Amino acid sequence: MRNIVWKVGLVGVLALGIFAGFAGSRQVARAQEMQPQTFFVQAGGLGPGNVEVLAFAPQSLQVHRGDTVTWAINSFHNVHFSEGPNELVLMQDVNGQQMPVINPAVGLPTIENGATYSGGDANSGLPAGPDAPKTFSLVMDLEPGTYSYICDVHPGMAGVINVVADDQAIPTPAEVAVQGATELLGAIGAGTGAMLQLETTEAQATDTGVTVQAGNGGTGRTTVNQFFPFSATIQAGQSVTWTIPEDSVEPHTVSWPAVRGQDVAPIAVEGGAPILALGPTLLPMTQSGAEVAAGESFSSGLFNPGQSFSLTFTEPGVYPYVCNIHPGMNGVIVVEPGA
């Protein structure tokens, strides 16, 4: 299965390269006339074994004024020309109730897909639901200079666009696409090495049960979205504590059953902009430390690097679980009868 994902991904990268090659050769002829060109940037990428790259690739590129940059939004990312990172989740009063909501400065677009960007703060907004467009484009109507942008969801995920003078030669869109693919594949390779090592992880015993590691740390802009170990065994009445390493770059959930693609739930507010509440995918539904009996559903909601989430399993049985935000990130707890 992982092999298939890997091959499909590779075919996709090759297809992109070939497509960009065609586009590139046509643009060589046009270059004399200074026709605007379109450059592709990958926003994140996925490799085998749920290795995910949290970077823009290429991280940096050169364009001329009037060129278009199109980002492939490969996961839950935004493209934000912003002074600094913005908090993803805020507690807010919504119709008289305190609830966690997506920071509107992150979630809501301030510039339309396909619009002209002429500087200042501009945000694509977050992909709202499974039918959200998978690309985001801006026409760069900018003076020569360096323009930085970030993904607010993943601190450290940042890219740069260098606008250069009209008479300065720059890499073709094909070369930029190949550069992006090379950066992604390099990061995926590093993550795959880490993943193979982590798959030998055993559950750590504690006084009350075991710990399971959610994701990983220490691999820079690459994260391995798996539970280590995949399967852990405890006795009835014991607990499992999931932890995300402090130096990880990705939040997760511990959930059953799975809820997919409902990260954001727009709520109408009278006389104001709609609020982006956390959807069932991210919303905490179970308190850490709660007891779970056979057949019960649970979800930690989003928890972050350095944080933990625990459940106590009171009845023998087999308890599968998933991370709601990373398809294919799943695990199982086997609960044996107590002594």
Ligand SMILES: [Cu+2]
């Ligand atoms: Cu996850």
